[in-house]
Amino acid sequence: MTTAFAAAVHNISDFDRLTARALLEAMASAAVVLDGAGTLVAHNARAEDLLQTHVLAVVGKVIEGPFRMMADRARRMGDGTTSVTFDQALGNTWYHVSVYPIWAQTGGPMLQIIAATDITQQKHAEFEIRESEARLEEATRIAQLGTYKLHWDTEAIQWSPHMFVIHGLSPGSFIHTRETYNALVHPEDRELFDQYRRDQFEGKALRGAEYRIVRKGAVRWLRLDGRVLFDAEGEPYASFGTCQDITEAKQREQELKSLLRRNAILYEALDASPIGVAVVTTDGPRPEVFYVNAEFERLTGFKTSTLAKNTIEALQPKEEAGEWQKVAQALNTSSAGAFELLCARLNGTSFLAQLEIAPVRDHPGRDAMVFVLNLRDITIDRQRAEALLQSQKMEALGQLSGGVAHEINNLLQPMLALSELGIDIADSDPEKVRKYFEVIASSGRKARDIVRQVLTFARRDAPQLAPYAISFLVADALRLLQSGLPPGISLEQDIAVGDAEAVVNPTQVSQVVLNLVKNAADAMDGEGAVRVALTVVDLDVAAAAALTLTPGRWIRLRVADEGCGMDAYTLSRVFEPFFTTKLAGRGTGLGLSVVYSIVTGWGGTLKLESEVDHGTTAVVYIPTAPSS
Amino acid sequence: MAHILLVEDSPEVSLSVREILASVGHTVEEAASGTEGLKRLRASKFDLIVSDIWMPEMDGIALLKEIRGAGDDIPVVVISGGAPNAPLTYTAPLAATFGANVVVYKPFEKAELLKAIETVLAD
Incomplete structure (x- = not known):
């Protein structure tokens, strides 16, 4: 001690x-x-x-x-x-x-x-709190949540570490006051945020607030969710809440909104379309209608709901199977197609429709599971086309009859007048009467020829076509022609097709050769050579397309003259019936249109190459028999 | 009797018309086109013209334009069988518009043409 x-x-x-x-x-x-x-x-x-x-x-x-x-x-x-x-x-x-x-x-x-x-009990309680705080912190860290606690009396605020992350701040560098925080808030959202803060203090029921901040120059969306804390006496003393960066969610929300808007616009556009549109899916056991637009509904009476599960077979009238089978085939083979067919309405009636199908492929080369259908009512189009065809027929008939009338009237005129005059002088001047009769007879023959030509022209589909050795037919026609040609006109032949067969009508071949050679001879002033060449040609795709023919083997007949040629205007009208540049009595203007009519009737074509003063070449393409 | 210019490209029609005119004592000069007709008109004096409408080179309408354009009021009888690519009824008003005195349609009989000529010459 x-x-x-x-x-x-x-x-x-x-x-x-x-x-x-x-x-x-x-x-x-x-x-x-x-x-x-x-x-x-x-x-x-x-x-x-x-x-x-x-x-x-x-x-x-x-x-x-x-x-x-x-x-x-x-x-x-x-x-x-x-x-x-x-x-x-x-x-x-x-x-x-x-x-x-x-x-x-x-x-x-x-x-x-x-x-x-x-203090064991207190300590345990303290540990539990700490542990729950740690858990909360971990949870908020995982959820990217920040938490805050605002003391009402002092306005002091406590932030969890993640709050700083959310705001792009480092914990030491930011002194939190109303002003410094407001400076972070996007100018457009400051009023909204102030209101939220006032609401907290006024103890109004707190809801979440979504607002923007500017973080390091970039706009971020935040969401605050707060609740009021009460003390033992039930008095509010603080608010506590979570804060979350919802920028990505906002962006997704915006994307979704614009996607929905886009969708709405597309739907409205489809509904505004004057064409019936349907979307069909084929991933089920039967093709199902996934969507129809307003026009489709108007045309057929079917809504998506009435067609779904019913498949598009509902559109097929009982009496029309063939074309609809092709539709089913297009769906089965993932191919596009256009069909004219009868389409049924919900009420049992049907209409003439044009149906186009296009596969919608999500992967090239893979079978399409979705198809888009375009449907039009073409009843009126068809009626119009028929009316147009009819009026064109009438116009052609008018032209033809005008031309025939002109020719025949000019032939009837001497026949009528000279017979009348001949009767008057039959006894007094027999010599003159004989001369009149010659003119009358020749006019009659010309009239007969015109009638024949017109009949050929009118009955373009009548003659029977069969395979013939074309070289013999052309040679025969040329032999008959030769004697009738003026003395100064020579005929040069180059027939090099062997025994190739053409699908033609023999009489028509003579008519074609006769008309073309006669035209060639007439184009020359009594002197020159008409060259006739017959060859076999193989047309490739490009050459055939230029001639609007199918590629493959054709027989080509060329008739060339050394005559006056034709200008562009004449060339453009040369196939019109009765269009002629010849003097009266020398041509009817029917020759080339008859040739054109015959040759196209065979499935071939006629082309003219001409240059003023350098002559004209007529080129005829004649279909070959399959064996040649 | 009149001295008549006949403009017609068809030799057979020309012959038959000439014979009709000659049968009653008219004298006739023939031209195969409008161009030739105009040439003859400038060379001689005629009492009347009988002209076709549809002819190569210068047609009847062009001929009428030339004549009336030059202030010549010589009577003109148009003979027409119609025209290709045009309705038959189209020719008469067209010829009248360009100064034809009368139109006679082919095929006509002798009396028809002679009566038309008589009427025109009497006016």
């Missing part, structure tokens, strides 16, 4: 001693009093468990055990002149330890009181 302590003990009265004892026992903690050397001076009853040995055994001795540990720790924490507190775990028990120095009346600290309170 130190001298100072011995002196102090000596100086205190019994009253003091009893009082100190009572105070010590009154403490809620386990308490011991130690002297500077760690000798146990006093303790209360609560301390007995912690002293671990029988109290009597240690009083007046230097102690070991928990209190010694606490004393040592207090010494390490301070200089022994001030009180220290700390929490100390002993096994499963937690103690809150306070160590107070007791000062001697003179000199330094003399004794220390160590008071240890069992």
Whole structure:
């Protein structure tokens, strides 16, 4: 026992001693009093468990055990002149330890009181809170949620670490005030955000707020969800909430909105279309109608709902199977197609429709599972086309009859007048009457020829076509012609087709050769050569396309003259019936149109190549028989 | 009796018309086109013209334009069998528009033409 302590003990009265004892026992903690050397001076009853040995055994001795540990720790924490507190775990028990120095009346600290309170329960509660806070923090970190707590009285705000991340700030560099936060908020959303803040303070039911901030120059969307915290008396004292960066979600929302808008526009556009549109899917056992637009519905009476599962077979009238089979085939083979067919309406009637099908492929080369159908009512188109055809027929008839009338009238004129005059002078001037009869007979023959030509022209589809050795037919026609040609006109032949067969009508071949050679001869002023060439040609795709023929083997007949040729105007009208540049009596203007009519009737074609003063070449392409 | 210019490209028609005119004592000069007709008109004096409409080179309408354009009011009888690519009824109003005094349609009989000529000459 130190001298100072011995002196102090000596100086205190019994009253003091009893009082100190009572105070010590009154403490809620386990308490011991130690002297500077760690000798146990006093303790209360609560301390007995912690002293671990029988109290009597240690009083007046230097102690070991928990209190010694606490004393040592207090010494390490301070200089022994001030009180220290700390929490100390002993096994499963937690103690809150306070160590107070007791000062001697003179000199330094003399004794220390160590008071240890069992705070195990509090500690556990504290741990639980900490743990739940840690869990919350982890959850918010995973959810990218920031949390905040706003104290209403001070307006002080606490942010979780992720709040800083969300706002693009580092925790140390941002001092949170109303002004500094407002500066982060997008100018257009500041009013909205202020309102939200006011609502929080006014204790209005809080809802979420969505607003924009400008983070490092980029606009981000945030969502705040807050709730009010109440104290034990039920008074609101703070609000707590979460904050989330919803920029990506907003973007997706915008994308979805624009996608929906796009969809709506597309639907409206489809509904505004004057063409019936349907979408058919073929991934099920039968083709199903997935969509029809307004026009489709108007045309057929079918809605998507009435057609679905019913398949497009509902559109097929009972009486029309053939074309619809082709439609089914197009769907089966993923091919496009255009069909003219009868289409049924819901009410059982049907109409003439044009149906176009196009496969919608999500992958080139893969079978289409979706098809788009375009449907038009072509009843009126068909009627119009028929009316147009009819009016064209009438116009052609008018032209033809005008031409025939002109020719025949000019032939009837001398026949009528000369017969009349001949009767008057039959007795007086027989010589003259004979001359009249010659003119009358020749006019009659010309009239007959015209009638024949017109009949050929009118009955273009009448003659039977069969394969013939074309070289013989052309040679025969040329032989017959030769004698009728003017003396100055020579005929050069180059027939080099062997025994190739053409699908023609023999009489028509003579007509074609006769007309072309006669035209060629007429184009020359009584002198020159008409060259006739017959060859077999193989037309490739390009050459055939230029002639609007099919590629393959053709027989080509060329009739060339050295005559006056034709200008572009004449060339453009040369196939018109009765168009002629010849003097009256030399041509009817029917020749080329008859040739054209015959040759196209065979499935061939007639082309003219001509240059003024350099002659004309007529080129006829004649279909060959399959064997040649 | 009149001295008549006959413009007609068909030799057979020309012959038959000439014979009709000659049968009553008219004298006739023939031209096979409008161009030739105009040439003869400038060379001699005629009491009347009988002209076809549809002819190569210069047709009857062009001839009428030339004559009336030059201020010549010589009577003109147009003979027409119609024209290719035009309705038959088209010729008469066209000829009248360009100054023909009368149109006679082919095929006509002797009396028809002679009566038309008589009427025109009497006016």
